[in-house]
Amino acid sequence: MSILNQKTINSKISVSGIGLHSGKNVNLNILPANPNEGISFKRVDIVNDEKIVSPLFNNVCDTNLCTTINNHAGVKVSTIEHLMAALYILGIDNVVIELDSQEVPILDGSSKDWINIIKKAGIKNSNSPIKVIKINKTVEIRNSDKFIRADVSNINLDIDFEIKYPNTMIGSQRNKISVYNDNLEDIYNSRTFCKYEDIDNLKRLGLAKGGSLDNALVIDKFKLLNKEGLRNNKEFVNHKILDCIGDIYLSGYKVVGSITCSQGGHSLTHQLLVKLFSDKKNYSVFELKGKNLPHSLIEKYQLKSIA
Ligand SMILES: [Zn+2]
Missing domain, CATH: 3.30.1700.10 (lpxc deacetylase, domain 2)
Incomplete structure (x- = not known):
């Protein structure tokens, strides 16, 4: 198995915390995903609209003090940048991030806690090469x-x-x-x-x-x-x-x-x-x-x- 292959996490991660801008409590799970699925956010609190929001530049709808993305139904996920940075730094290519509110928890304001939580869950290699x-x-x-x-x-x-x-x-x-x-x-x-x-x-x-x-x-x-x-x-x-x-x-x-x-x-x-x-x-x-x-x-x- 090549070390250059795509990675996900070994096991489900659950985190609770408040959103920096919303002040709302949010429960967030990070789940393993298959190669080539990429990273996706899933708003589990959304009932009637499309729940999945992909963290891609063409889905960005607001950059005022944080990065906010949305999908075609207007469902948003905000303050994604510190979690995205942790995933980049750890080389994670594929995960599903479930959350029950719009904003990713701020935790300590850095990516330190995200890095530690993900490392604790473990990182799993696949057989697919990274792009x-x-x-x-x-x-x-x-x-x-x-x-x-x-x-x-x-x-x-x-x-x-x-x-x-x-x-x-x-x-x-x-x-x-x-x-x-x-x-x-x-x-x-x-x-x-x-x-x-x-x-x-x-x-x-x-x-x-x-x-x-x-x-x-x-x-x-x-x-x-x-x-x-x-x-x-x-x-x-x-x-x-x-x-x-x-x-x-x-x-x-x-x-x-x-x-x-x-x-x-x-x-x-x-x-x-x-x-x-x-x-x-x-x-x-x-x-x-x-x-x-x-x-x-x-x-x-x-x-x-x-x-
Ligand atoms: Zn920041």
């Missing part, structure tokens, strides 16, 4: 001084991300990671964040109803309100990289390319995927077999297969 999307041409989305760009890379998925926040302790941070080579612990441990001064406004807009110091870093000008402090010294930009990994997985497969982003977020990453897939010259999709793989990727999947 990969390779960037063939530079594609860029620019919005004044914010931009995101996908460039060609022969062997990896690199993400180079910078943020620039004026007048707060967040400030400017930049980090560059190699998704298939690096230890991503600092990435998946990094929590979502917001400015204290924005909270009233978010709540007026019906957002962040479930937000607390248990699931978000909150910054009051130059002070972090979370008593336990930061988990790593680039936690803010590392969380943006985590979001970017989760949002890139809405391409449907793992990606080989080089992503550079300044001050982007869910919206820019989504626009990048829309532009990328609007022209078949921009990318190619192929099955990964041992002989056409970089050594680094093979090692990464070997590690995963015994994790």
Whole structure:
């Protein structure tokens, strides 16, 4: 059995928690799925409409502070990005995610708990090779001084991300990671964040109803309100990289390319995927077999297969 084959989980996972924006309690199950079924969300609370919502870029209906997808009946699933990032990082290709409310639980605001829960359930290989999307041409989305760009890379998925926040302790941070080579612990441990001064406004807009110091870093000008402090010294930009990994997985497969982003977020990453897939010259999709793989990727999947 090749280590490059598609993976699912060994056994059913059940998680309960609240939605960051809805504040509602949600029960979520992750179930094993067959090769080539991909990842799907299933709204088990929906009675009369189509329950299945696929996490694909062309199903994205909202990118304001989180990524929300819907199906043709308008049934939605929101704040999917941290769970999608955990699945990407662990190399999971096929699962069914059942939930009884619209929003995926926020847990601790990072992907740490998702990673631990999935690892505990175990990862199961199949006999089907994984598919990969390779960037063939530079594609860029620019919005004044914010931009995101996908460039060609022969062997990896690199993400180079910078943020620039004026007048707060967040400030400017930049980090560059190699998704298939690096230890991503600092990435998946990094929590979502917001400015204290924005909270009233978010709540007026019906957002962040479930937000607390248990699931978000909150910054009051130059002070972090979370008593336990930061988990790593680039936690803010590392969380943006985590979001970017989760949002890139809405391409449907793992990606080989080089992503550079300044001050982007869910919206820019989504626009990048829309532009990328609007022209078949921009990318190619192929099955990964041992002989056409970089050594680094093979090692990464070997590690995963015994994790
Ligand atoms: Zn996030």
